[in-house]
Amino acid sequence: MSANRVVRLSAVLCLALLVTLPSSLSAQPKRDSRDTWQQPDRVIDDLNLSPGQRVADIGCGGGYFVFRMAKAVAAEGKVYGTEISEKALKSVKDRVERDKLTQIEPVLSGPTDTKLPDACLDAALICNVLHHVPKDQRAALVKDIARSLKPGASLSIVDWRVDAKIDHDKDRRIPRDEFLQLAKDAGLTLDAEFHYLVHQVFLRLRKSS
Numbered sequence: 001m002s003a004n005r006v007v008r009l010s011a012v013l014c015l016a017l018l019v020t021l022p023s024s025l026s027a028q029p030k031r032d033s034r035d036t037w038q039q040p041d042r043v044i045d046d047l048n049l050s051p052g053q054r055v056a057d058i059g060c061g062g063g064y065f066v067f068r069m070a071k072a073v074a075a076e077g078k079v080y081g082t083e084i085s086e087k088a089l090k091s092v093k094d095r096v097e098r099d100k101l102t103q104i105e106p107v108l109s110g111p112t113d114t115k116l117p118d119a120c121l122d123a124a125l126i127c128n129v130l131h132h133v134p135k136d137q138r139a140a141l142v143k144d145i146a147r148s149l150k151p152g153a154s155l156s157i158v159d160w161r162v163d164a165k166i167d168h169d170k171d172r173r174i175p176r177d178e179f180l181q182l183a184k185d186a187g188l189t190l191d192a193e194f195h196y197l198v199h200q201v202f203l204r205l206r207k208s209s
């Protein structure tokens with residue numbers, strides 16, 4: 001076989017390998033995959049969680065943050081993952097059972113009632129949920145989350161920026177100041193605001209101690 005033919009054959013083989021390589025094995029995450037813009041590790045760091053704490057992910061969906069929060073509070077802590085969707089909660093429950101993550105408690109909630117005990121939480125997160133909640137129910141939901149915070153505990157709101165350059169939920173995004181008003185009405189004050197998420201507002205609010 002001529003050298004030229006060997007080179008061409010190798011190039012074809014390399015191309016075929018690249019095409020068939022499962023995406024999960026490729027080192028780079030897809031450019032638009034959630035982890036690239038959500039920066040979950042940095043968000044978790046800014047929730048300031050520590051082992052043994054009781055925390056909640058309100059509207060946890062399929063558990064994107066619940067499992068990361070569970071790692072941060074460790075086996076001696078507790079994470080309530082609340083959801084109004086039984087289907088979403090089931091996928092969390094299945095993984096909790098499979099991986100024996102005893103610190104996670106999935107909770108089927110009402111639209112404005114988290115079903116969490118009073119003053120039980122050190123921290124709560126509500127990520128990409130409030131824009132799904134009808135406008136006339138948002139204040140009641142945030143007040144109910146505040147009810148379940150201990151004095152001095154935090155609620156972090158992460159949600160789309162009004163001008164986010166992403167296609168999701170363009171018609172129901174909530175202005176930043178409306179989040180602050182919801183927090184104020186629930187007795188929470190701004191503790192920190194983070195600007196590194198390209199698509200989302202990130203406000204950490206605190207209940208007075």
Ligand SMILES: C[S@@+](CC[C@H](N)C(=O)[O-])C[C@H]1O[C@@H](n2cnc3c(N)ncnc32)[C@H](O)[C@@H]1O
Pocket residue numbers: 058059060061062063064065082083084085088109110111112126127128129132133141
């Ligand atoms: C876009 S998903 C976000 C899920 C998750 N927080 C995340 O960041 O991946 C929105 C979730 O909020 C839930 N949801 C909507 N309204 C809710 C409410 N009032 N209380 C709790 N969950 C709610 C929906 O069922 C859905 O699973």
